[in-house]
Structure formats: structure tokens, C-alpha cells
Amino acid sequence: MASGQLSGEVAPLDGLLPADRLENLHDKPLSFYLHVPYCASRCGYCDFNTYTFNELGENHSLKWLDGVKQEIALAKKVLTTGGPKNGGIGVTPKISTIFVGGGTPTLLEAEDLVQAIAELKAAFGFEPNIEITTEANPDSVDLEKLQALRAGGFNRISFGMQSAVPSVLKVLERTHNPENVSKAVSMARTAGFEQINLDLIYGTPGESVEDLQTSINAVLALDVDHVSAYALIVEEGTRLARSISKNEIPHPDDDDMADKYLLLDKAFSENGFNWYEVSNWAKPNSDCQHNIHYWKSSNWWGIGPGAHSHVNGVRWWNEKLPRIWSQRLADGQSPANAREVLDSKTQGVEDIMLRMRLAEGIAVSKLDNKIVEQLVEDGLAQIQNENLVLNLTGRLLADRVIDSLTD
Numbered sequence: 001m002a003s004g005q006l007s008g009e010v011a012p013l014d015g016l017l018p019a020d021r022l023e024n025l026h027d028k029p030l031s032f033y034l035h036v037p038y039c040a041s042r043c044g045y046c047d048f049n050t051y052t053f054n055e056l057g058e059n060h061s062l063k064w065l066d067g068v069k070q071e072i073a074l075a076k077k078v079l080t081t082g083g084p085k086n087g088g089i090g091v092t093p094k095i096s097t098i099f100v101g102g103g104t105p106t107l108l109e110a111e112d113l114v115q116a117i118a119e120l121k122a123a124f125g126f127e128p129n130i131e132i133t134t135e136a137n138p139d140s141v142d143l144e145k146l147q148a149l150r151a152g153g154f155n156r157i158s159f160g161m162q163s164a165v166p167s168v169l170k171v172l173e174r175t176h177n178p179e180n181v182s183k184a185v186s187m188a189r190t191a192g193f194e195q196i197n198l199d200l201i202y203g204t205p206g207e208s209v210e211d212l213q214t215s216i217n218a219v220l221a222l223d224v225d226h227v228s229a230y231a232l233i234v235e236e237g238t239r240l241a242r243s244i245s246k247n248e249i250p251h252p253d254d255d256d257m258a259d260k261y262l263l264l265d266k267a268f269s270e271n272g273f274n275w276y277e278v279s280n281w282a283k284p285n286s287d288c289q290h291n292i293h294y295w296k297s298s299n300w301w302g303i304g305p306g307a308h309s310h311v312n313g314v315r316w317w318n319e320k321l322p323r324i325w326s327q328r329l330a331d332g333q334s335p336a337n338a339r340e341v342l343d344s345k346t347q348g349v350e351d352i353m354l355r356m357r358l359a360e361g362i363a364v365s366k367l368d369n370k371i372v373e374q375l376v377e378d379g380l381a382q383i384q385n386e387n388l389v390l391n392l393t394g395r396l397l398a399d400r401v402i403d404s405l406t407d
């Protein structure tokens with residue numbers, strides 16, 4: 001738990017937030033994250049809150065939508081309660097962004113996802129340029145489903161590509177055939193999606209530089225407007241971590257990861273993409289607004305099993321098990337298990353941790369001058385428009401830079 005928190009406490013059953021945190025909701029954009037906790041099979045590296053239907057033993061999709069509707073009603077009640085300054089009547093901003101993630105959202109019927117979006121619109125209203133993204137597995141979409149999603153308001157889609165090389169996908173235990181990515185992208189275009197992201201993972205044991213180049217070429221050939229490339233993280237408790245500890249496969253290598261990051265950045269920046277966050281590159285005007293709101297500590301409500309939320313320095317997280325999450329909502333209770341109410345100092349530290357990852361950086365005035373000078377002298381960052389911004393070497397060492405600014 002970070003230092004300086006006012007409390008780390010059991011979340012109240014009614015889900016209400018401290019009244020002072022409900023002032024000024026209009027100062028920041030409002031976003032929603034919807035978590036779909038289902039996957040056809042579990043990838044060996046993944047520790048997200050997701051369950052296969054075998055693990056669950058029954059079809060939960062209808063219960064997901066029921067729970068989502070109930071949690072939207074709870075969010076509406078909580079966010080319109082209002083702080084003391086406005087006499088207990090809150091006026092919430094309209095929604096700026098929605099992100100449906102998982103798990104594998106596209107394992108659900110398109111109608112369920114579309115109905116969840118319609119419920120949010122009815123409850124809060126939408127800003128005119130709302131961004132509505134869904135994650136999708138290349139194997140769980142067809143043209144009909146993509147058309148239904150597009151017609152239902154989704155205007156951005158993110159496919160989990162990870163790699164274009166079968167042997168790398170095998171180590172990751174991905175089930176999709178690499179050819180399905182180009183089919184999925186082409187169907188998404190036919191369905192009317194203009195904003196398309198591909199997720200890559202780099203540094204998988206056994207992935208050669210040529211393999212990564214093959215994946216990069218495949219991304220570039222698909223002419224998408226956004227790419228996220230994540231260094232493979234070996235998460236405790238996963239099959240990948242077990243295989244590595246038994247020496248069945250080697251641990252990802254830090255120098256190899258750094259070389260691959262440089263390769264990715266060169267390829268994307270030479271082909272019309274700009275980095276706007278350490279792991280994210282986009283064509284002009286195609287940055288993911290939802291993620292930017294997250295990195296700028298805006299307000300977002302996470303709906304679904306295990307989802308995390310943040311409103312004006314209050315962070316809370318939901319019960320992870322889908323069955324208990326839905327039961328709590330059906331009983332009229334908040335599904336939140338615990339929360340942290342952050343004081344302004346801790347919020348300031350978190351703001352530095354998140355904003356420093358962005359290409360626009362953070363105002364030097366919010367930072368320790370001596371450390372800023374040292375980072376510039378060490379060739380890790382530069383000052384641009386009075387903000388401290390990571391340079392390429394600094395991006396490779398982003399965690400270390402951020403530690404030095406927040407210790």
C-alpha cells in the first residue's frame with residue numbers, strides 16, 4: 001500500500017463515496033470500463049481476472065448483463081449523490097470514453113455488449129465525440145458480430161495479435177491462427193471501424209529479432225492507426241512462470257527486451273506512428289482517449305468482476321468471482337471489496353507515476369528541481385514546453401526514472 005493514504009478500508013456496502021470526493025466531478029472527463037471475465041482458454045502468461053466456461057461450469061453471459069445493469073444503476077446513484085457544496089444533488093458529466101475489456105468481450109453476444117452501452121447512455125448521456133472501444137480476440141469475431149457492434153455505438157476495436165509467428169504464439173499458448181488477425185482487421189473495416197488497435201507482446205522466450213520484425217511487418221501491412229506493444233511480464237502463479245522456474249523455458253532477457261523496444265520504436269516512428277505513452281504508438285489524432293484519461297488520473301468507474309475504479313482520489317476494486325459479484329448486486333449491495341482514500345500528497349505522487357509515461361510528460365514545477373537536473377544530465381529526459389519528458393533512453397528505463405522522481 002502506498003504511503004500517505006488516509007485509509008485502506010473495507011468498502012461500504014452501499015457503495016457511497018466520501019461526500020467531499022463528489023465535488024467538482026465536472027472538472028474531469030468521466031469514463032467507464034466494463035470487464036468481461038470470460039476466455040475460451042487461458043493463455044499461459046496471463047493473470048487477468050478471467051475464467052473459462054469449464055471453470056465456471058455454467059453459462060454466465062446473461063448474468064453478466066444483469067450485473068452490469070445493476071452496477072450502472074449503482075454508479076448513477078453514487079455519482080449523482082453530490083457533495084455538501086451542492087446540497088447533496090450531483091450533476092454528473094456525460095461519458096467521454098468507454099472501454100470494454102477482458103477477458104474476451106467478443107465471446108459474449110454482440111447484443112449484450114450493445115445493450116450495456118445503451119444502458120450507460122440512458123443513465124449518463126454521451127459526450128458528442130465519445131470513444132467506445134472493445135477488445136476482441138481475432139478468433140471470436142465474424143462480420144455479423146462486428147457490424148452489430150459498430151451499429152450499437154462501438155467506434156474503436158482492439159485485437160489481441162501478440163505476434164505473427166506461430167512458434168511465438170505457441171509459447172504464449174495463444175489459440176489463434178496468425179492469418180485470422182488480417183481477416184479480423186479486414187472485417188472490422190468492412191463493418192465501418194476506422195480506429196483499430198493491435199496489441200503485440202515482445203520478448204517472449206525463443207522470439208528472435210527476425211520474429212519480431214515479422215510481427216512488425218504484419219502490423220504495418222494491415223495499416224491500422226494504433227499499436228500497443230508490451231514487454232512480456234512473467235506474472236507469478238501463471239503456467240509461464242512455472243515453466244520458467246522449472247527451466248523448461250528461459251526467462252525473458254532485459255537486454256533483448258531493450259533491443260526489441262528500440263526496433264519497435266524505430267519501425268513505428270518511421271511509418272507514421274508517434275509514441276504517446278511508453279508502450280503505445282498512434283497515427284496523428286488516433287491516441288486512445290480512454291487510456292489517456294487513465295494516465296491523467298481522470299474519473300472512471302470499472303464495472304464487472306474484479307474491475308478497479310477511481311473517482312477524485314478514491315480507488316476501489318470489485319469482488320473478482322463472477323458468481324459473488326452478481327450475487328452482491330442482486331442483493332442490492334455494492335460489489336466493491338475494498339477501497340483506498342488517497343490524500344492530496346499521494347495523489348500527486350501517483351500523478352507523476354502515470355503522467356511521466358506520456359510523451360507530453362509532466363510540468364517541471366511539480367517535480368524536485370535537483371532530480372530533474374540530474375535526469376537531464378544523465379541523458380534520460382529533456383525539458384519541453386516546461387514539462388519533463390522522457391527521451392528514448394529514458395523510455396527504456398522508465399520505471400527507474402519514475403522511482404527517482406517519486407521516492
Ligand SMILES: C[S@@+](CC[C@H](N)C(=O)[O-])C[C@H]1O[C@@H](n2cnc3c(N)ncnc32)[C@H](O)[C@@H]1O
Pocket residue numbers: 045046047048101102103104135136137159160161162199200201230231232233234235
Ligand atoms: C488481458 S488482454 C485482454 C484482451 C484479449 N483477451 C487478448 O488477449 O487479446 C489485454 C492485453 O494485455 C496484454 N497482456 C496480458 N498479459 C500480459 C503479460 N503477462 N505480459 C505482457 N502483456 C500482457 C496482451 O497484449 C493483451 O492483448
Ligand code: SF4
Pocket residue numbers: 038039041042043046047048050102103104137160
Ligand atoms: S485471451 Fe486475453 S484475457 Fe484471455 S487468457 Fe489470453 S491474454 Fe488473458
